Amino acid sequence: MAQALLRLCCYIIRDDFGPIIEEVAKVLLQKGRLPLVYISKFSKKSVSKTRECLFVLIQHNLVYWTETREGSRNSIHYSIDQNEVLARVNFGIYIKYANEWVRHRGADEITYYMLLNGKGTFNGFIEDRNISKRTNKYKELKMTFKKIVERRYLTPVRITDSKSAQDKASEAEQRELAKVTNFIPTKKQMAEVKAKLAAVTDDDSVATGSKRKINFDSIERPTKQQKGDDPIDENQYYRVNYEKFNAKSRNRQIVEFVKAQINQSASIIAKVVLDIVDDEKPNDVESYAISAQRIIRSVPIEKTDLFNQQMQSARRGVTREILIKQYLDYLVEYDDILRKKDENMGGMYIIRYNEICESLKKEIFEDVIMEKYGFKGVRIVRLLYEKSKLDEKAIVNIDESFRSSPKAYRINERGFVQIQEVPRSADRAPSRTFYLWDIDYKKCYDVLLNNYHQTLANIHQVRFDYESGASKTPRKERKRRCITTIE
Known part of the structure; x- marks a missing residue:
């Protein structure tokens, strides 16, 4: 994991759960899958304290656990999902636009409750708000909760959700291979099993948290229900569907x-x-x-x-x-x-979602180049993107502004532009070497994303320093900490 991403994940967890849980999560982010004893050893916390921290992280869908067989005993391993941690940055957006997207009042309150508790039931939400079941507000919130579940903004929590996607795929592969052979499978059998698992779609028989099966294809064309028919199980646990x-x-x-x-x-x-x-x-x-x-x-x-x-x-x-x-x-x-x-x-x-998203990423990248290097920087980037690998002389013949512009070298320093050396002799002398300029937008997106992670981590760090009394530090030191790496 990149250092900037690791810092950001740790700061997000500290912001939401405190420094003790942050230390336990940091061990999992750095070391990967570990049993409880090793997590306690690396975090320098007692086993009971480590177990409590893991319970909190499991409740908020950040940590997965799976039971594996090691010799004659079973062992439980824990792992953390960094994507679940990064999703917490968007919680404010989810709550802000919940009513608009669900098109029903009260969706923001339900979304806020679920995000605050990680998992929850409709009865728990009603008890937390102290709402009587005889009021009109209860009926309205119940209808809103039904709409949120039908439109898949909330997903039911199942026992298998405690396992990561990697563990589920591995177990499914082992089950399929056991049906094929009892011995070591061949390469052809492995390929057939993987192709079969890749073609499997979502199972409709999985519990949806409803007392009857919800027809997701007819959400916008609801049928008349019988009197007293209640499709939502109020004691079913749900979580927010980030996707x-x-x-x-x-x-x-x-x-x-x-x-x-x-x-x-x-x-x-x-x-x-x-x-x-x-x-x-x-x-x-x-x-x-x-x-x-x-x-x-x-x-x-x-x-x-x-x-x-x-x-x-x-x-x-x-x-x-x-x-x-x-x-x-x-x-x-x-x-x-x-x-x-x-x-x-x-x-x-x-x-075509993938093509539109590529256009969006390209626009964001060019906006960053425009803000930092001006119109000449955008011209250089677009020229290299359209013409691919060019040497400096060819670029000058196409665009004369490159001759007197040092912006290309500044863009190269930030990691957006790559230079490939093509020697004309075996001694690789610089005077007899072509230097081809090239740009790969996918690598540029990775650089921007890394800068974004580092900037957010620096913002969290500055805030934590001020909250812990670090504002007494010299002004020059505070200014240095506030400088982000997006420049």
């Missing part, structure tokens, strides 16, 4: 990107399309196909005034349907925001 909230946050950034790059009308249509495919898995590479007629019907009525104004300024004969189709075609042409699949039902459109 769902992250997907909604991603969709919000896509809408803002479309609004900044095109206009508000295009962002309205993009938001409608993203809301239609909202019930999919958040990690899908692309969405299912959506017809143009369905998109036109789904555009809210209150948004039509904007289209009416544009139709009045357009030529005669342009209807609202034609205008929306023109925007859909433009979204297909512009940066692959949408992709047209076929011409059925006026056109079928899909969303």
Whole structure:
């Protein structure tokens, strides 16, 4: 694990749980999977104190445990998930936009309770708020809780959730191999088992926390229920589904990107399309196909005034349907925001999430370059990205501003641009060597992400220093600590 990422994870845990639990979590972040005795030894805490810290981390979904067979006895190993730790940075965003994304009042209160406790039940939430079951607020919150569960913002907690994804995959692989052979499996058998496990989709028989099976495909078209039918188990434990909230946050950034790059009308249509495919898995590479007629019907009525104004300024004969189709075609042409699949039902459109996310990352990177190195820096970066490996002479022939600009060397110092040496002789003399300039955006994203982690860690460190009375340190020392590494 990178040093900046390790510092950030430790500071996040200290901020939420205190320094004692931070020391236990730091051992797991540095050493990996360990039994209780070794965690206690490395953290220099008693076994009972270490066990209590692990209970807190397990309750908040940060630590996984699994029981393994070692000789004649069973041993329990613990491991920590750094992605769960980093997800805590976005908790404020989840609570802020919960009502907007779930489209029901009280969603922010339920989300806050679940994030505060790690896991919880609906009865526990009602008791924590001291709400009587005879009031209207109880009925409203119960309906909100039902909507949150149906739309997968909360997921039920199962016994198998105590195991990490790596342990689950390993156990599933062992079970499949036991069905194939009792001896050492061959390479072909291993490949077949891995292909079979990779093709397995989510099991619908897994408990969802409901007294009856919830049909997720008909969430927006609810059927009439029988009187007294209550699909939500109030004593079932739930936790917040980070992937769902992250997907909604991603969709919000896509809408803002479309609004900044095109206009508000295009962002309205993009938001409608993203809301239609909202019930999919958040990690899908692309969405299912959506017809143009369905998109036109789904555009809210209150948004039509904007289209009416544009139709009045357009030529005669342009209807609202034609205008929306023109925007859909433009979204297909512009940066692959949408992709047209076929011409059925006026056109079928899909969303390529990976391509849109690449455009978002590229825009963020170029914004950073613009802020730090100006327009010349952006020109150099784009030139190297389009032309690939070039020497300094070729770059000067294409862009004369490179001759008098030291910005390329400053960009290289930050790790964004790489230089490859191509010697013309065996002695590798510098005078007889080509120096090819190149840029890899994926490596640049990693550099930005590492700088982001280091900056957040420095901000936490400065705050902890001030809270612990470090403000008495000399002013020059405090200023040095406040300097972030994003420069």
